[in-house]
Amino acid sequence: MATQRDKSHRPRRPAEPAGGAAATNQEISAVLQEYAELLAITGGQQFKVRVYDKAARAVGGCPTEVSGLDIKDLQAIPNVGKSIAGKISEYVATGTIGALEELRAKVPAGVRALTEIPTLGPKRALELYEELRVSSVAELEQAVRAEELRGLRGFGPKAEENILHGIELLKHAAGRVSLDAAMGLADRVVGHLAALDECGRCEYAGSLRRMRETIGDIDVLAASSDAEPLMDAFVSFAEAPEVIAHGPTKTSIRTTGGLQVDLRVVPPDAWGAALLYFTGSKPHNIRIREIAQRAGLKLSEYGLFDVETGDLVVSETEEDVYERLGLPWIPPTLREDRGEVEAARRGELPAVVTERDIRGDLHTHTNLTDGLASADDMVSAAASRGYRYYAITDHAPNLFMQRMSDDKILAQREQVRKLQARRPRMRLLHGTELNIDPDGDVDWPPEFLAGFDLCVASIHSHFTQPRDQLTRRLVRACENPYVDIIGHPTARLIGKRPPIDVDWDEVFAACARTGTAVEINSFPDRLDLPDTLITRARQRGVKFAVDTDAHAEVHLAFLRYGVGTAQRGWVTSDDVINTWPLKRLRAFLRHRASH
């Protein structure tokens, strides 16, 4: 992926008061990003804007906790110098930054929100504010519909159309956050509660446990015979300024990021039934309850009961409940009532791929192009995850902004060979992420491509071509014998850019025919392929590569989201080429090039 600018899912939160939990890297990154955007809107020097933007990304990808660093160590972070280091430590110490507050005072928060609309950048957002006093997305929508933009220089009919379309996209994602933002928060809440003596088991449930691609609220479940201390600890959670409800079994807070978190405390012996109930999905629960009903049983969050006697049958674990209903345990990622109950009854539930099955990552970047870490650091991080193989796939020359050249990629290949000598236990593969151009061609000629161990090929531009052109474009990429994997196939950015319009059945048929794998990209704003298309591809016999597209060491951990998405598409480890032993993987890659 090119420059990572995840505007739609960045937590929009005011600064946290000093004395709260230490600021996370994500939080500091978001504050620097906000500063960059406000500078851009207020007409700050563009180079300055860019440095804050780059510093924000570097902090977001920093493998250590930035809040614990002193001024000197802060300056070791790329693009963090004296001034930004000072601002970071000011934020860590006081919960805010004076300079940021000054900018906030100049520009209403809603004006910055306008730049979330695709095709609206800082310049035009400011113009709308200054000319029409528009200071929120809702006001902008009104202004467009009232035709108030008609008199403005530079805003024509197409601009109106693009703005309205962009607002629709935003509304669709409204109130939902990325899987990664939700997971981070849930982990912190669970950690906060699990530290208490009174707390038994504690887990997040709901759509997060099912790994849906966006999350509307977080459900946390805890087992305890003494709920009160948990509820008290929950409402005093540092990131929770607003308490929505505070009762003996259920408490709800709203975090500074605007996300609602519900905590439910159940007796330890009701754990399984409660976890099942609060994990959902609702349609899945209804199916399960129907099965119980037909067996003369009643299932609720408190347990599985005999209808006649009212006696508790089972409730302690999910496995107990499913078993008593004649079913094997069903992985949460499958619980969407998409046929999993029938499959379970027939004993045909797929053995879905797990994170442990993954032997290596086949799509990653370094700071040779737009990554944040060196090849050396990325390889070390990969090794510490226990990978058996690892591919470096930096961008190719046609993505002009990355300044790749033949010499640079060949020098990197030499470097990778040297790193290999120090890593006898992990096989390093030297690859590239090619750019699929509007005609379906890629960056280099066959003789140069033959020098790579593997090639990912992805679409990075011209997303709005007609359906037949986009389809032909992807089919042609598949037919290139050196293309092993189609990267982030739909090119969507969740809540920001819709998927490209393609005849997927035709593309998947081409993938199956040519033996080209399809990526399941783990980046939280991509999750591409999405689960429904994974199912269609799988049914055509297509193989997958579950990759992170990591641009920093910390991104390697995004793998869990890709694996979760693969599970939602019922993918088994045999369907995933990077679960295979190296020998089988190499044979797959060679097979492609020998065509």
Added chain:
DNA sequence: GCCGTTTTCGGCCCGACTGTTTTCAGTCG
């Protein structure tokens, strides 16, 4: 504001597309 085997100043990823314009600014990747 950051950075430097072109270091303490003068550069800074850069080309393409879009919609509007009548020669280009803004946005994007």
